[in-house]
Amino acid sequence: MKKFLASVCTAVLCASLLSGCGSGSNNNDTQEGSGSGTVYVYNWGEYIDENVIDMFEEETGIKVVYSEFEQNEDMYPVIEAGAVQYDVVCPSDYMVQKMIQNDLLAELNYDNIPNITNIDSSYLKSAEDFDPGNQYCVPYCWGTVGILYNTTMVDEPIDSWGALFDEKYSGDILMIESVRDAFGIALTYLGYSLNSTDETEIDEATELLRSQYPLVQAYVVDQVRDKMIGGEAALGVIYSGEAIYTQRENPDLEYVVPKEGSNVWIDGWVIPKNCQNKENAEAWINLMCREDIALMNFEYITYSTPNKAARELIEEPDIKNSTVAFPSQEVLDRCRTYQYLGEELENLYIEKWNEVKFQ
Amino acid sequence: MSRDKKVEKKLKEELQGKKKRNNALLASPYIIWMAIFIIVPLFMIAYYGLTDKENGSFTLANIKLILDPVNLKALWLSIRLSVISTLICLLLAYPIAMILRSLNMKRSSFIVFIFILPMWMNFLLRTIAWQNILERNGILNTILSFLHLPTLNIINTSAAIILGMVYNYLPFMILPIYNVLIKIDNNVINAARDLGANGLQTLLKITLPLSLPGVISGITMVFVPSLTTFVISNILGGNKVVLIGNVIEQQFKVVNNRNAGAGLSLVLMVFVLASMALLSKYDKEAEGKSIW
Structure with a gap:
């Protein structure tokens, strides 16, 4: 018993020591940051040409501390807890909206971001869906959700989400392992809004997805690339940014945004309210909007850029006029952005998604 | 003779005490390791598992x-x-x-x-x-x-x-x-x-x-x-x-x-x-x- 007590005491002591250290070093960091020109950047993994970071440091003399996250949901609690203070972050549309609603973001000062004029006004307009007045967010990359299909494995051109629910392709379908995207597809196919808040509509979509389960080969996100390149399946749900890469590797693959419509998503730079270096963060955003930088990033990550000046600079005509990277207005007109639906509905969607997968 | 024995006993005791202290010292890295990486995380799991997400009050709902x-x-x-x-x-x-x-x-x-x-x-x-x-x-x-x-x-x-x-x-x-x-x-x-x-x-x-x-x-x-x-x-x-x-x-x-x-x-x-x-x-x- 005595020993047990001793070890508990040690544990408590260590814990308090550790947390002491943690907060101590944090304070130091922020002090350093505010004084001597540092910017703390928090971005998706593999979502920038790393030379750009060096160029920013060289041009502005501001030191960059760069960290990465894997998905929006990983990033959110970090910013919300505020234990680590980032100056500039790159979430997706519905997450930006959630952060605005929960009062986590600081308003941008556009005087420090003159390069905003490079961003195509139509993207700024789409961004208003989740950020009215473009007060908080500057678009960085965008894309659509669509079907990647192997032309040698289907007998007709695919143009509808219906193919994903067609028994003909049983075992040849790779469905996306992401709640909002999966329900977005089902709701759109049924003719409803992909931001549906109506429980009967959501139930109907759940039924559709449940009936799809036996036809699905696997639920994947990143693996869809390699599996489609390897000819494992005829149809796969994929983000447009990955489509260009897969087509380079396997010319039999074709990307389509189905006629019923789809999701168009925008990732953009925002500044958290508790940031310590707001002007440095705005300098960062400004550089990201510069045409040569946006071009470098586009060529490296192949996700579509909202930067019209950068698009003009693209040399390869295939890419410049690619309907995958830059779909026509007619395609975009039938695409919608996700909106943050509130915690209760978010949980409902997850619950229904579990019902689909646990059969 | 008896004095010698006493000294011997004392020395023995001292030696044992030293050994005990040495043992404790040698074990301390292990105890600290266990505390930080086993006991504290277990307590954290138990704490989170038995409290409410919203207000941190005790609940069995998670179980x-x-x-x-x-x-x-x-x-x-x-x-x-x-x-x-x-x-x-x-x-x-x-x-x-x-x-x-x-x-x-x-x-x-x-x-x-x-x-x-x-x-x-x-x-x-x-x-x-x-x-x-x-x-x-x-x-x-x-x-x-x-x-x-x-x-x-x-x-x-x-x-x-x-x-x-x-x-x-x-x-x-x-x-x-x-x-x-x-x-x-x-x-x-x-x-x-x-x-x-x-x-x-x-x-x-x-x-x-x-x-x-x-x-x-x-x-x-x-x-x-x-x-x-x-x-x-x-x-x-x-x-x-x-x-x-x-x-x-x-x-x-x-x-x-x-x-x-x-x-x-x-x-x-x-x-x-x-x-x-x-x-x-x-x-x-x-x-x-x-x-x-």
């Missing part, structure tokens, strides 16, 4: 989540698959361990080395390799179709997950059994034969009971990681076969509800502890029997 039919199903599937793969591991490992015992030291240690060799590579990589082997246009099916044999479609099914578990955890079954088997004195077995026991009787009455501790620790070392895995089911199950580990992972990563994840982890821990308690009880009984 009750296990009664949700979806979660129950995942738990039941996890138990089923891990029991099956533990049994397969046992059936494969025992004969191998017996064979290893019968070989001379040099050869058996080489074979053990072969079994451990794959563990030099990361287990994630090896599981992804299995995915490439089992895939529809994977290595296995390419070979089969080249030989004009029917192809095999087990990727993204429970069978693939069981295969992954058996492959990854088989060495953890072989080694403890082998370690116990080589310690059995040959004279014991010879005595049994002398007294007229045939091969089967020797195995059932002598070798098996004596090797039970190894079998028990092997079962624990295979069953527990199989029950809690989420990576194998992710990679080889294509997210179509969802285990309780995946549900917990999702609570932490997607739903962002630590409390629910911790609550479900506590339930899973109860199952692990229960299985270990059951096994250790059986172990003791067996030891008792083997004495008589």
Whole structure:
């Protein structure tokens, strides 16, 4: 018993020591940051040409501390807890909206971001869906959700989400392992809004997805690339940014945004309210909007850029006029952005998604 | 004379005291390690599992989540698959361990080395390799179709997950059994034969009971990681076969509800502890029997 007590005491002591250290070093960091020109950047993994970071440091003399996250949901609690203070972050549309609603973001000062004029006004307009007045967010990359299909494995051109629910392709379908995207597809196919808040509509979509389960080969996100390149399946749900890469590797693959419509998503730079270096963060955003930088990033990550000046600079005509990277207005007109639906509905969607997968 | 004895006693006591202090000093890194990486995290899991996400008050709601039919199903599937793969591991490992015992030291240690060799590579990589082997246009099916044999479609099914578990955890079954088997004195077995026991009787009455501790620790070392895995089911199950580990992972990563994840982890821990308690009880009984 005595020993047990001793070890508990040690544990408590260590814990308090550790947390002491943690907060101590944090304070130091922020002090350093505010004084001597540092910017703390928090971005998706593999979502920038790393030379750009060096160029920013060289041009502005501001030191960059760069960290990465894997998905929006990983990033959110970090910013919300505020234990680590980032100056500039790159979430997706519905997450930006959630952060605005929960009062986590600081308003941008556009005087420090003159390069905003490079961003195509139509993207700024789409961004208003989740950020009215473009007060908080500057678009960085965008894309659509669509079907990647192997032309040698289907007998007709695919143009509808219906193919994903067609028994003909049983075992040849790779469905996306992401709640909002999966329900977005089902709701759109049924003719409803992909931001549906109506429980009967959501139930109907759940039924559709449940009936799809036996036809699905696997639920994947990143693996869809390699599996489609390897000819494992005829149809796969994929983000447009990955489509260009897969087509380079396997010319039999074709990307389509189905006629019923789809999701168009925008990732953009925002500044958290508790940031310590707001002007440095705005300098960062400004550089990201510069045409040569946006071009470098586009060529490296192949996700579509909202930067019209950068698009003009693209040399390869295939890419410049690619309907995958830059779909026509007619395609975009039938695409919608996700909106943050509130915690209760978010949980409902997850619950229904579990019902689909646990059969 | 008596003074000398007293001095000697005193010296002895001092020496013992020093030894005790030294022991405590030597143990301190281990105690600190345990405290930081075992005890504190356990307390954190218990704390999160038993408190409400919103206001931090005490609640059993996170534990009750296990009664949700979806979660129950995942738990039941996890138990089923891990029991099956533990049994397969046992059936494969025992004969191998017996064979290893019968070989001379040099050869058996080489074979053990072969079994451990794959563990030099990361287990994630090896599981992804299995995915490439089992895939529809994977290595296995390419070979089969080249030989004009029917192809095999087990990727993204429970069978693939069981295969992954058996492959990854088989060495953890072989080694403890082998370690116990080589310690059995040959004279014991010879005595049994002398007294007229045939091969089967020797195995059932002598070798098996004596090797039970190894079998028990092997079962624990295979069953527990199989029950809690989420990576194998992710990679080889294509997210179509969802285990309780995946549900917990999702609570932490997607739903962002630590409390629910911790609550479900506590339930899973109860199952692990229960299985270990059951096994250790059986172990003791067996030891008792083997004495008589």
